[in-house]
Structures are given as C-alpha cells and as structure tokens.
Amino acid sequence: MPQALKILLSLFALTIGLTQNISHAEPASKGRPTLRDSLCLNVKFSQGQPLTQLPILADLGVGWVRDNVDWPTLEPAINRYVGFPKEFEQRLSYYREHDIGVVFLLAYGNAKVYPESLFGGKLGVPAEPFARYALHVAKLMRASGVRFVLEIGNEPHNWLGSMGGNWQGKPPSPWLDHYLNMVRSTVKTVKAFDPNIKLLTDDDMWIVHYWLMEGGLPPDIDGFAIHPYAARPERAAVNHDTDWTRPFQVVDDNGSFASALRRLREQARKKLGREPEIWITEWGWEHGGKKPDGGRFSEEEIAAYLVRAYVLAAANGVPHTCWFSAQDSVDGPMGLIDNQGRIRRAYAALKNLSLELGDYRFEAQVQGQNTPTSGPQAFLFRHPESGARKTVHWNSDNSQAPQISLTQ
Template identity: 55%
Template sequence: MSKQGKRLLWIVLGFVLWMGLESAMAADWGAVLPPPGGDFQPAATPFRETLCLGVKFSQGEPLASLSNLSELGVRWVRDNVGWSIMEPTAGQFLSHFPNDFQQRLDYYKAHGIGVVFMLAYGNQKAYPNTPENPTHSVNASGFSRYAAQVAGLMKASGVPFVLEIWNEPHNDAILQKFGGHWQGKAPSPWVDQYIKITQESVRAVKAIDPAIKLLTDDDMWIVHYWFLEAGLPKEIAGFAVHPYNAPANPEYTAVAYDTDWTRPFNVVDQDRSFRSAVRRLRDQGKAKLGYTPEIWITEWGWPLEGAKGSIPESTLVAYLPRTYILAAAAGIKATCWFSSYDAVDGLMGLTRNNGQHRQTYFAYQTMARQLGDMILLSQLAGADHPASGIQGFVFTGARGRKLVVWSVEGAAPYLSVPANEKTIEAVDVLGKPVALDTSVQGRRRIKLGAAPVYISGTWLDAPLDIGVNY
C-alpha cells in the first residue's frame, strides 16, 4: 500500500473509532443501560468472576503455590480428584477427599475461590477391562456414582463449584474403546457412550441437589454440536470448551466457516472470529435445549519456546488479557487459563517447574488488579471487525471508568487524548506506566500495539475527541 493509501486508511479508521467512542461516551453512564445484544453479552458482574486458572497440584505443582492464587486475583480454579482415586475398589468410595485435595479445598474456601471440578477419567483399577467386557473402565453407571460422591462432598465443603463431565473425551479412552468419527459425526458409538455417561451422571447428581451445575466437555467446537444432536439431557447447565488455536491470536478460531469436517454445521462466521463461534454454539444449544446454556472455557493457552504452535513469551503476554476480555465480552461464564504451572504438559504454565514466574504471571496479575472489581460496560471499537484492527472496551467501577485498547495485528497507531485532560493514567500489560507523547499537531497521544493498554481518567466521563493515527 502506498504512503498516501496508508494515511487515508488510518484517517478512515480514526473517524470510525472516534464516532463509536463519542456516541458511546455521550450516554448517561449513571442510568441503567439496556441489556447488551448480539455478540456482546457480558455479565453484569465484576470481571473477576470470569478469572479461572487451571491448577496442576495433582501433577506436581507444590502446595506452596496456593498463595499465588490470591496474588493473581483468581476467582475459580479447575482442579480434580480422579475416579480411580475416589473409588479404588468397585463400590467402595472414599468417604472424604484425599488430604492434599482437602488442603487445597480449605484454601479455596478461605479465599473465596470456586472450583470447576473435572470428573475424569476411566477407572481401570476398580473396573478392569476384560475380553468379555473391554469397555468396563468407562462404564456409565460407575462414573455416575463417582460424580454423585464428588457432588456430595463438594456440597458439604461449602466451596462454590460446578462439575465438568470428563475432559476432552474425543482425545481419550471413550473414543478409543467405542470408536466412531473423531469429531463426533454420527454414527459415532463413542458419542453415544458419552451421552449415556452424561445422562446417568446428571440423574445421580441432581438427586443430591437439583441446583448443582454440570457441564459437558470437549475441546472442539464441532463436537458439542454432535453431542446436542445425540440427545444431551436438558438438565445440563452448559458446555465447557477448549478453543485452542495456536499459534493464531485469540480473536481468531482454529476452524473456518467452510471447514470440511465440521459439515453440515458452520461453527464460525466467515471472519473466523472467536465471538462468532461462541454465539453460534450458544444459539445451537438454545435451539436444542430450550434455554440459553452457559459456556465455560476450562482450558485455553499457547505453548512457548519451541513446542508445536509455540509463540514468543512477549506475544503471549499480549494474548492473555485479550483472551479474558474477549471471552467476557462474548458472555463466557469463566475462562480457565492453561495453566498455573508447567508440570507434565510442556511450557504453558504461568510458573516454571523451578518456581520462576513467567511474564504471563504478571500479565494475569496486572489484568486482575486493573479490571477485577470493574464491570465490562461496552465495546467501543471492533464490534464490526472482531478478528482484526483496533479493539477497545470500556469497564466501569467505583473509581470511574477504564478503557482497554489494543491492535490485533500489532500495528502501532496512536490514541489521541484531550489536550486539557490532566488526570490521564495509562499502564501497560505488566502494570508499568505508559508515557504520553505529543504529535506534530500538538496533541497528546498513547501508542498502541498488540498488548492491551489500560487507560483511566476523568476524560472517560464525557464525550471523547479521539483519533487513531500513525
């Protein structure tokens, strides 16, 4: 593109963003706003309620790391005690959780942290497979009793929780033992077995307390469509998804509108935007179940340092807060970053196996401190181009409003701010102050990039004269 063409492009972009910001900020923010519509579906609760972290205490993470959860501002953790531990002998369940999990549970309760309890996996110890019964270790009735035992103990603990039925079943023993199409396309006996496990688990758990929430799980968007076709019970609360898409950015999905193995469904819009995948799955669930299902992201992350699909840590530092903000804007109930600690799953932890915190740890902490007590109010840029360009969101709280803005492609435009504003504060993704400079026209401005910038000030209480340019 020519220099003149680039200048024209950014003039247009600046005008569009200015119009959106001016219109939005001219509203009476003290009034009760109408509920958001379309793809923008944030909850009217503090952003902190969406902050979940997949912990690795059952895979070697030391209990001393529990204090990290409070330091990070975590509201939910994804944790578990496996079926074979809870039921070492057929029909003989532990009457209480193992001591190490109970220690964690005590900490969670004391610090206001809820649990996404992953019910997994098969139980070869209590239900060994035999030539006569080669699928015994994944039998539905046994699994449902395990689900009920966990539900009863978790309810007694007083810790908020939801139950997640299995973990990525298409990647595990259910598919291996029952067979079928990996993406769940009918006929797939493994999907039928998963539905049976879900149905029996729902009945067993709801008999203890009808209010307990259960989520189905798989990492592929399309699998949830086939679960719905196969007859998910209407008593489930919703779906747990793992929208891995490395090395792509969080605004983007791993599948396309016309991906052949998702047919006959189109699981995303033609722009391949993450928010369209959420909307389409939510709508499909509502059509099949008769109510709007919750969607939880119980795993999402990117590998580092040479692994397949890996990205530089400097890039991941930018992706982490973008992931959480995009998910909250789409109405995701909570997002569990994968993960707290490297453990056995490669270089994906906020903390290395030697205890050293990565920069992503501090990006998570900064995000929680900047936005945790605030409510996501509006999207001021990017609503009509959710997978590209400038994205901007406004949060509101007791101390005023905050604008969070970034460039999907990592381009470096500038956000112009009022010349007479004296209270502007801007910090970067790691909590460091962002300096304002002055353009040749004499306007103060903030340089944008792939990493979000958190901007606050009294200027957000009035219509903005704002532009984006190079």
C-alpha cells in the same frame, strides 16, 4: 481537556490514561459478575505442582480454579467410597478461605475396579458407576462449603476415542454415544441429589457439542465447557468451511471467536430450547510453540494474548475462563510458572489484569464490532459502585500488550 497519566506496570507494561468522566448513567453491566470472578486458572497440584505455590492464587486474584481428584482415588473398590485425600483437603481449605470456586474435573476411568468396561485396554468408564462417582464428589464438595461446578470429563474425543467412530463426533461415533450415556446418567443422578449443582459437558473442537445436541443431550445440562485453542485470541481454530465441521457452519465467514460462541448458543436454543452457559475451562499458548507463520510464541506475546483472551471471553458472555495453566507440570511450557519455579511474563499480565479490572464489569464493545478479527478493538468496563470506567484496547493485527484507559 483530558489529563493523561501513563504508568509502566511491572513486566506487562500496561498503559493507563486518565481522562474526565463523561457520563453518570446507570451502567448496562449492572448485575453482571466482576471480571475477577471470571478469572479462573488450571492448577496442577494433582500433577506435581507443589502446595507451596498455593499463595499465588491470592496474589493473582483469581476467582476460580480447575482442580480434581481422580475416580480411582475416591472409589478404590466397587461401591466403596472414601473421602478426599489430605492434600486436596488442604487445597479446599485455602479455596474456602479465599472464596475461590472450583471447576471439579471428573476424571477419568476406573479400570481396576471396572475392568469389564475396558475399551482399548485402558478406559473403565461405565456410565452409571461414573455417575455415582460424580454424586460422591458432589456430596463431598457441598459439605466443604466451597463453590463448585462439575465438569464431565475432559476432551472426550481424546479420552474415549479408542471406542471408535468419527473423531469429531459425526455419526457413527460409538465414543460420542457412550459419552452421551455418561452425561445423561451423571446429570440425572446429581440433579436428583441437588438440582442446583451445575454440570458441564466438554469439547475442545467447536463441533462436538453440535453432535451432542443432535444425539440427545439432556436439556437440563447447565453449561458447555470449551477449549478454544487457536493461533490468536480473536479467531477460532476452525474456518467457516472447515470440512470436518460439516454439515454445520460453526463460525462466520470471518472465523471469529465471537461468532463461534454466538452460533453455538443459537444451536442450543434450537435444539435444547435454552442457552446453557459457556465456560472456557482451558485456554492458553505454548511458550516457544510454533506459530502458523513459522515463528515461535514469545513470553511477551503470550502475556498480551492472556489479557486479550480474558477480555474477549468476558465481552462475549463467558462467565468463567480458566487459563492453561498455573505451572508447566506434565503438559509442556504452558504455565505461568515453569517447573524450576521461574515466573513468566504471563504471570505479571494476569496479576495486573486482576488489579486493574478485577472489580470492574464488562459494559460494551466500543470499537471493532464489525471487524472482530483484525484492526483496533476496544472494550468498556465499569466499576459497579463508583461508576469509574476503563477501556481496554489493542490492535488484533499485532501481538503488542493491550492498553487500559481509565476514565474517572
């Protein structure tokens, strides 16, 4: 009979049940990255987060961060490029020392240097100069020895929307056409330098990538970056019949996060002949933010949702998920740490997830496959060397902390 062992873990209160091993078969997860390598965090050092908080990255055990140096800093005059600033070099040194990869956000315009490209008085984003900025970043990052990918801007409908057109990308959308030109120029320029450098396009609404593919997204794009903010992790932010996603149906009738990923991959196979990786470069919840039922998100709920989000992403083939964010900084109460330095419960949740499952690989969903947005859910992870297995389980109908059952 199995022997149970329950341990209360810090603020997160994970429950660990110890049972006997029932199989020594070769894991289906062989060759997949461990969960730790999928754990990414949006850092805010370029927006005021103090460098004294760099050690939290090792404490949390994350494998990636999302960080950046903006375009005007690196090209202060036309075709005059400079190196990374000292503060970013300090961060790179830490990332290199701890084997932390960087999702480098290429951001944003350079209106002082390229005023002739202004749209709405502020953008300064001509496609070819932007591609040269990307190339400069690629060269500096490769020389740094730090693992990296390049993300081509952030939420382009917000960033470029003043150029006009339908906000969700449906033609006519001049902003989407311009973003496509930027993507084509950037991919062509960077790939000519090094075809192995990964580049990601960006979308926060589940629909923009559909219109990007319709408009002629380059087939050698490496990945889609998405921001699946929603009321809870198991559901997408849109429904199967959301009017502004038409003529596409971007989720199944159940509105599940899993179906949104599957449908985006299916569309990519149809339009590009392959499936770019899907990276989540932002995902999180606002502490005290309003819920659909009129309530407010508590620290305990967000700590539980953090674990559910990372597990769901790994279970659905997302190689890297970047929690938003490390510190509140300028974006409101989204951080693991607030602007006064107080550590929230979500911090402990991420740390404990990394400790408990960081060295494990996702193997299979074992409960809830047919009811992805309601009721019990369970996901099996396996250690690639010892073969030990752990199951993460929770009930989607509440916001209680998930449990992790260990099988020796």
